[in-house]
Amino acid sequence: MNIAILSQKPNIYSTRRLLQAGTERGHQVRIINHLRCKLVIEKNKPQVYYNQQSLEKIQAIIPRIGASVTFFGASVIKQFEMMGVHSTTGSESLLRARDKLRSLQLLSMSGLELPKTVFTNYTKNVQQLIESVGGVPLVIKLLEGTQGLGVVLAESTNAAESVIEAFNKIKTRIIVQEFIKESSGTDIRAFVIDGKVVAAMQRKAKDGEFRSNLHRGGTATLVALSPEQEMAAIRATEVMGLGVAGVDMLISNRGPLILEVNASPGLEGIEKATKQDVAGQIIQYLEKSLSNHSHATPTQGNSH
Ligand SMILES: Nc1ncnc2c1ncn2[C@@H]1O[C@H](COP(=O)(O)OP(=O)(O)O)[C@@H](O)[C@H]1O
């Protein structure tokens, strides 16, 4: 199979592992910097140009689109989809997953538990907003944040008020969320491929920190999921329409709470903590979807 990894960063662990896993499984794999692609749109003839060349032989793509370039990245995926190329991440699903608020709205209506979350249009009534998530401590999140940046724990009403007012003043969109104390700085990252949890780790925040992101100094260990946690991760991925996802969950007194579903989850933490060949499983997922497709009636692109 002819596979392209869409990535701006050829040298990071995730990209290197995908390249290696694909090559080891006998595929032709190349890395394409999606930001340098040119999309040509004309009647029934979608094309992607890269270095002045039209990309025609690619059968499958593995998008690794950074959060800051979601719009362009999703447009590149869409163009490949129109050309009938298989993708581990659909363009619509990527856009959906990158909108934190919309994702929570969708997840909340799918039988999944999540921390109570409130969103307002820069409300002046901050006191009421604080009360609506049960008071302090509470968590304030930038809608556009990733890797734990832009996630703030406000322990006192004073702190909550001043942070919320500051974000409102500079017209930055935030959500306010109930703080799940009992999770005490740990969360679970379940890696889901093709409707199955292939690896799971527990992440623990460093001392004095409540965010367990590995980018914030958290540490990861292998964990066995309860059937309830496993079901929640699979359901959340299904709701988001993703073939590959990293589902973050908090363990609470009322069961697993979905925090977010990452459409481009990193491989380094999960492979090292669990010793699983996650990259290889992503390649196998592509192999399977391509062979299913070749047995079916050929169509151009997909239904998006
Ligand atoms: N409501 C909450 N209660 C307790 N801890 C939280 C809550 N929300 C987030 N956290 C902690 O902060 C981390 C980052 O939050 P998250 O919503 O996943 O943002 P990001 O997209 O930046 O990773 C989580 O992994 C978790 O450890």
Ligand SMILES: [Mg+2]
């Ligand atoms: Mg997260």
